[in-house]
Amino acid sequence: GRGAEKRREEGQQRREAAAPNPARLLPSRAPLPALAPRPPHQQAAPLRGPGQAALPVIYAITPTYSRPVQKAELTRLANTFRQVARLHWILVEDAAVRTELVSRFVARDGLTCTHLHVPTPRRYKRPGLPRATEQRNAGLAWLRQRYQHLLPPQPGVLFFADNDNTYSLELFQEMRTTRKVSVWPVGLVGGRRYERPIVEKGKVVGWYTGWRADRPFAIDMAGFAVSLQVILSNPKAVFKRRGSQPGMQESDFLKQITTVEELEPKANNCTKVLVWHTRTEKVNLANEPKYRLDTVKIEV
Numbered sequence: 250g251r252g253a254e255k256r257r258e259e260g261q262q263r264r265e266a267a268a269p270n271p272a273r274l275l276p277s278r279a280p281l282p283a284l285a286p287r288p289p290h291q292q293a294a295p296l297r298g299p300g301q302a303a304l305p306v307i308y309a310i311t312p313t314y315s316r317p318v319q320k321a322e323l324t325r326l327a328n329t330f331r332q333v334a335r336l337h338w339i340l341v342e343d344a345a346v347r348t349e350l351v352s353r354f355v356a357r358d359g360l361t362c363t364h365l366h367v368p369t370p371r372r373y374k375r376p377g378l379p380r381a382t383e384q385r386n387a388g389l390a391w392l393r394q395r396y397q398h399l400l401p402p403q404p405g406v407l408f409f410a411d412n413d414n415t416y417s418l419e420l421f422q423e424m425r426t427t428r429k430v431s432v433w434p435v436g437l438v439g440g441r442r443y444e445r446p447i448v449e450k451g452k453v454v455g456w457y458t459g460w461r462a463d464r465p466f467a468i469d470m471a472g473f474a475v476s477l478q479v480i481l482s483n484p485k486a487v488f489k490r491r492g493s494q495p496g497m498q499e500s501d502f503l504k505q506i507t508t509v510e511e512l513e514p515k516a517n518n519c520t521k522v523l524v525w526h527t528r529t530e531k532v533n534l535a536n537e538p539k540y541r542l543d544t545v546k547i548e549v
């Protein structure tokens with residue numbers, strides 16, 4: 250039960266730094282995520298130990314970038330993740346170097362966390378272009394680098410946890426049993442109260458969506474999880490810049506690794522909303538002083 254899960258989780262709360270050089274698995278034109286070698290005193294905890302084989306690790310890839318609400322968003326997300334057993338957070342900064350704010354945060358968040366960084370090229374920082382492509386790919390590259398040489402089975406589930414969404418704890422229970430690719434409804438997205446895969450006789454047969462229902466997988470980033478095995482056996486599957494239209498990131502990725510017929514509906518055959526695409530309002534800093542600053546420097 251949850252008590253046992255929690256105790257196992259507590260045994261797993263170790264910090265770890267990144268393994269070197271997953272960059273070679275990125276497409277050649279992508280910038281390389283810079284990674285520090287793992288200090289000996291911070292060796293990764295074995296995520297599969299005695300008595301734990303039954304519970305696959307959930308890898309949550311979260312792209313993040315510097316802005317006034319960043320620490321608040323990460324705090325909220327960490328407070329959710331801390332309640333999930335055997336969750337490994339892969340936090341990927343959009344930055345040329347790891348920032349002090351995020352490094353300090355990671356050092357204290359009490360989670361198994363891998364902190365990566367890769368800058369988005371300037372030419373891609375424009376409205377209308379997909380965001381976080383390089384960061385999600387850096388997370389995928391790290392996973393492949395770390396696990397590709399190990400023999401299957403590699404029980405594990407990956408999902409893309411954007412830092413502004415709201416996650417029910419039930420969602421993690423649902424996604425943990427993902428065999429290949431699982432899907433579920435997402436609330437407050439696509440100009441509707443929710444979007445969802447339409448399920449008949451236990452199979453996905455279409456999409457209830459307010460936007461471009463012709464997409465092969467008309468689903469938000471928050472609406473699916475992929476088994477680690479599928480990620481490893483499709484080493485070239487990445488998020489694409491070239492040839493990807495706005496809003497097609499999810500579809501372009503999923504069609505590289507699965508088919509609609511194969512999808513596993515979760516959340517009671519896709520009839521329950523367990524994740525919400527909430528958005529944080531842009532903060533008003535109009536009264537931030539330019540001179541006569543505060544006498545102490547405070548991180549927000």
Ligand SMILES: *[C@@H]1O[C@H](CO)[C@@H](O)[C@H](O)[C@H]1NC(C)=O
Nearest residue numbers: 448449450451452516517518
């Ligand atoms: C989903 O639908 C299938 C087929 O109708 C059914 O066998 C299964 O029990 C349903 N699953 C849940 C969790 O309701």
